[in-house]
Amino acid sequence: MPYVKTRDGADLFVKDWGEGRPVVLIHGWPLSADSWDPQALALAEAGYRVIAYDRRGFGRSSQPWNGYDYDSLTDDLAEVMKAAGVEQDATLVGFSMGGGEVARYMSRHDGRGVNAAVLIGSVVPGLLKSEENPHGAPEADLLQIGEGIRHDRADFFRSFFKDFFGVGYVTSPVSEATLDWAWRLAMQASLRSTLECARSFSFTNFRPDLPAFRVPTLVIHGTGDKTVPIDATGRAAASAIGMSQLVEYDGAPHGLFATESDRLTKDLLTFLSR
Numbered sequence: 001m002p003y004v005k006t007r008d009g010a011d012l013f014v015k016d017w018g019e020g021r022p023v024v025l026i027h028g029w030p031l032s033a034d035s036w037d038p039q040a041l042a043l044a045e046a047g048y049r050v051i052a053y054d055r056r057g058f059g060r061s062s063q064p065w066n067g068y069d070y071d072s073l074t075d076d077l078a079e080v081m082k083a084a085g086v087e088q089d090a091t092l093v094g095f096s097m098g099g100g101e102v103a104r105y106m107s108r109h110d111g112r113g114v115n116a117a118v119l120i121g122s123v124v125p126g127l128l129k130s131e132e133n134p135h136g137a138p139e140a141d142l143l144q145i146g147e148g149i150r151h152d153r154a155d156f157f158r159s160f161f162k163d164f165f166g167v168g169y170v171t172s173p174v175s176e177a178t179l180d181w182a183w184r185l186a187m188q189a190s191l192r193s194t195l196e197c198a199r200s201f202s203f204t205n206f207r208p209d210l211p212a213f214r215v216p217t218l219v220i221h222g223t224g225d226k227t228v229p230i231d232a233t234g235r236a237a238a239s240a241i242g243m244s245q246l247v248e249y250d251g252a253p254h255g256l257f258a259t260e261s262d263r264l265t266k267d268l269l270t271f272l273s274r
Helices: 033-045 070-083 097-108 139-164 176-188 191-203 207-212 234-240 261-272
Strands: 003-005 011-017 021-026 048-053 090-095 114-120 217-222 244-249
Touching: 003 070, 011 033, 011 070, 021 033, 021 070, 021 097, 033 048, 033 176, 033 261, 048 070, 070 097, 070 191, 090 097, 097 114, 097 191, 097 207, 114 261, 139 176, 139 191, 207 234, 217 234, 217 261, 234 244, 244 261
Parallel strands: 021 048, 021 090, 090 114, 114 217, 217 244
Antiparallel strands: 003 011, 011 048
16 A cells, blocks of 8 residues: 555555554545544544545546446455455444445445444435435435536535535534635546446445444434435434444534534544443
């Protein structure tokens, strides 16, 4: 490392900080592993080995044409873990889109090497509105994400991150500098990966993956999340996962790693030390 070459030749950029029990952090769309830095630093300083990587197509990883479905993305996660020698006692932590990789890893790779999981503002078990998911988003609304990106990606993300971080509707929104930083991370990704991953997290149903969660699982979600609404995701996931604990951040938006950074770090450390 810092790069892992996947089975199809993609290069994944990997950060590997600290020593101790491994914690693998999987970032959200459309960001990179850098979004985890405050939590990664705190966990490493607390005696954990923290592994965070840029999803293919994002950050410093290569930008292949294919491989943005959840089976492929989860195989990437498995390859990062194998390359890092993570074989047991690992905790998988997925934020937003990254929660999908956690869920699919638990089923597709039988949770190999994992003894705990964390879903933060996660899309699991699914965003699309259906009979089994009445609180989900209509298909037309999800398709508008791709349409907005194709029309003017730079402008789309200017608006997107305001809701993402609760600007205008939470008491302590992030700074303009943080909005600019997140926008730059988003614009590092390829247009292809940005569009394909939006389709994957919008339309993948993770309900069949949930029985594979056979480890303690912490679910953290903001009740004011407008990006990934809690009723369709966090609350539904917690009710379906046997050994789960749901922690709701009252009124908090989606980007908890920034808006609730200290609380999130504390809750992660408490869960890891159980």
